[in-house]
Amino acid sequence: MTGTENHKRQKLVPIHDQIFRLESEGIRFDLHGKRDAEHYLSTKCNFFKILSYRAIFTGSVTEDSQFNKPDFAQLRLLASIDQRLRHALLGMTLDLEHISKVLTLQKMEKYEGNEYAIVTSFLETLDPHFSPRINQEIQRSLKSPYNSWINDQYHDVLPVWAFLELVSFGTLRSFVHFCASRWDDKQLRNLHYDLKRVNSLRNAAAHGSCIVNSIVRKQNEFQRRPSSTINRLLAETGISKTRRRHWMKNPVLQEIVTVILLHHLLISEGNSRSRASTELKAVFDDVSANSDLINTKDAAPSFLAALSFLRELTERVGLLN
Numbered sequence: 125m126t127g128t129e130n131h132k133r134q135k136l137v138p139i140h141d142q143i144f145r146l147e148s149e150g151i152r153f154d155l156h157g158k159r160d161a162e163h164y165l166s167t168k169c170n171f172f173k174i175l176s177y178r179a180i181f182t183g184s185v186t187e188d189s190q191f192n193k194p195d196f197a198q199l200r201l202l203a204s205i206d207q208r209l210r211h212a213l214l215g216m217t218l219d220l221e222h223i224s225k226v227l228t229l230q231k232m233e234k235y236e237g238n239e240y241a242i243v244t245s246f247l248e249t250l251d252p253h254f255s256p257r258i259n260q261e262i263q264r265s266l267k268s269p270y271n272s273w274i275n276d277q278y279h280d281v282l283p284v285w286a287f288l289e290l291v292s293f294g295t296l297r298s299f300v301h302f303c304a305s306r307w308d309d310k311q312l313r314n315l316h317y318d319l320k321r322v323n324s325l326r327n328a329a330a331h332g333s334c335i336v337n338s339i340v341r342k343q344n345e346f347q348r349r350p351s352s353t354i355n356r357l358l359a360e361t362g363i364s365k366t367r368r369r370h371w372m373k374n375p376v377l378q379e380i381v382t383v384i385l386l387h388h389l390l391i392s393e394g395n396s397r398s399r400a401s402t403e404l405k406a407v408f409d410d411v412s413a414n415s416d417l418i419n420t421k422d423a424a425p426s427f428l429a430a431l432s433f434l435r436e437l438t439e440r441v442g443l444l445n
Contacts (some may be wrong), residue, residue, distance in 0.1 A: 153192050221326070363440065
């Protein structure tokens, strides 16, 4: 039986039918008017995404789940919190992408003397099936109006700093791994490992994926271990080993924790750190201010507990000061 046959096909639901469909799915409208809900669904958030936040009140979304009955106002609040969390985390992942380039270039000043040869060496080590994709990636970037200055100045012969401006986050990770092996540099080796999590979270946030309901959703993914850097930084917060192990089993929380701790480690005092602090504090304050609305007898207790863990972690590393 194929995946399509094994699951009910989801069809688009016209706006005028969405309220009725939500009620049939167990969503209440005691705290939120139906007319306002219809306007919200037509202008702010799509039907399937708003419905996905039921996971907060059940712990999972499966065909056989017996959902509790959250109010539409609760789902709307969670969608808002999710959006603000995505924006905060996206900014932090972009900071980390930038500082990874800076750190790699700093290391190169120590280990390398030719800023062109290392790019050539990296491209020569690529798998034959992978190399054309990187070259196509570079050519597309060179044609972008944002990178025309690189094309005008360097054309196809790229020094390493121009190369890093053109490639994707995934290629940056590969380059960091190449440099770590070439220079036998432990810091870059750990950074490459952690950038996998950063890259994953960056993509999820940039593409508008739901984050908060993934915190309570049962994950089928294999257990991934944090890097030695993240384990050390997490232990240094003073949070108990039992709690650390519990929350780091969730791959989404592990990625968020990785971003918070790497940001704390690599981003120095200044505008980027202040922005991250302000945006994260706004998310946590929003959760606290509306905890009575979220923390009902129907809500999954793990959601607020997970957000409480993230807030405590962020406070302990000084990002909420």
